[in-house]
Amino acid sequence: MTAAASSPLRLPPAAELGLPPSAGLGLHREHLDEVLGRAGRLGFIEIHAENFMSEGGPTLALLDQLASQYPISLHGVALSLGGEEPLDPAHLQRLRRIIDRTRPASFSEHLAWASHDGIYFNDLLPIAYDATTLSRVADHVDEAQSALGMRLLLENPSTYVSHAASDWDEIDFLAEIARRTGCGLLLDINNAVVSSVNHGWDPQAYLQRFPLALVGEIHLAGHSETRDDAGQRLLIDSHGEAIAEPVWLHYADVIARAGPLPTLIERDNDIPAFAVVAAEVAQAAAILARHARKAA
Template identity: 50%
Template sequence: MDNSTSATAVGKPDRPLPVTPGAQGLAGTSFKHEHLSAILADGLNNGFFEVHAENYMGAGGPPHRALAAIRADYPLSIHGVCMSIGGPGALDVNHLARFRDLVARYEPMLVSEHLAWSSHGRTFFNDLLPLPYTQDTLDKVCEHINQVQEAIKRSILLENPSTYVAFASSTMSETDFIRAVSQRTGCGLLMDVNNVFVSANNHGFSASAYLAEFPLEQVGEIHLAGHSEQHDDENELLLIDSHDRVISDSVWMLYRNVVSRIGPRPTLIEWDSNLPDWPVLRAQALTARRIMAEHGISLAGELSHEA
């Protein structure tokens, strides 16, 4: 059941379609090899799966055999985590070439990256690090996004970050920065609702106010995930974007808010550690589908069949 559609080949697009035609009501999950047999036995109608690009940059072997089995029946979303779009240095051309080849190999429905940096020189960090929102940073981010889009001949989606520190040197808000990036490069946006909730708690701003200022009209995909709670050195609550548990009620409420305003968008449940059995992850995707069904996508028969 291949619900993917061909992407228009673009170098530096003037304006991407925010939603891939036919994909509005799709709900999917992260693909983990531990779930392959269960997915093949009891999958997800009108679903899709997302993988981190860097896990599939080898030429072949078990990772590609598993992913090819999924791609035979489902659309894919390829999500980059190491491009360092927000880094001050040049993009790694070898990494970009492998990313380009992976996109060409699997022809995914969606391609995305993070508004973050993760490398400096030849050193790579196991994290997605924040950046200052300044004109110089804006110019560099746009240069990098244009370079990626030219390489893969299509537009990408840029994900809003979860952050734990902010730069005093920033001269614009995160939402204004993201809007400017989208306007200058033509990239779409990946709205990670959990990231908004995590950052709002950690920095003391209103998640609802952030969403009111975000360029939601350019959102082409939504991410949902679970977060964990810690406490900082001053015993203040600190939320971590851990992707290791069910989605909180507060994040589901924000998701309802987003969908009520812009309608359904392809929605992906991220779960990267402490993996549950497949039915638990599948149920989270079906919850997203039910919420989308309340706002313009008729899936009642399929939902009752899958419940």
């Protein structure tokens, strides 16, 4: 563990308990009335941090209302933890203001890079799994955790290409970052399925090896399918479709082995009626309840 991680973090009170081992939903304005009306038996909600970085007004009033009703999972998309440049101190300050305001139970970000030379890209781009990148990401995670006063959950990526320079296995890479920094992991099961098809490896073997003891949250989402120029299957982590059956099957297996873990239903494109996503929340909740009874 690096020196920055050796000092204990001053966690918000909610973060000391973590998210409840229940099923939650990513927030979208199309579902705001139902969420504020506490429909769907949501165990928590996830908000994208970058949507709430205003200085005041109705956006922050909404944030206060949400935080008064639900445990909050704060999810970032623009820290660029895998980037070669230093973390943006202004962005860290904006994140810290949200954390101080909402006292979230969890904060997560991606194992990816999203900016270069001061330009932010609307994408989460893959990194090389090598010693140089590992050291840089660990330093960035340490810096972020220190600045935010929160333990970070690092999410496994969905990828479409791999770097020739990579000489680390993805799971070993994630586990080593966690060992060095004290961060936790966010297991996105759809990402594992997407990457497995795109790179030709076995998702079951990947999930069997994943260090579930480090997982503070699970994400479930949908993907789309196409063919590349060679006619091979290509999955896209689109978050615009229903959760695929293989993702549900892998999720049930993970929960059977790990026990109930906070589980988020993600739907970020082609947003359907609330009843549609509420049914997926209920499906995840049923799996969690089944295995909670077994553990009792």
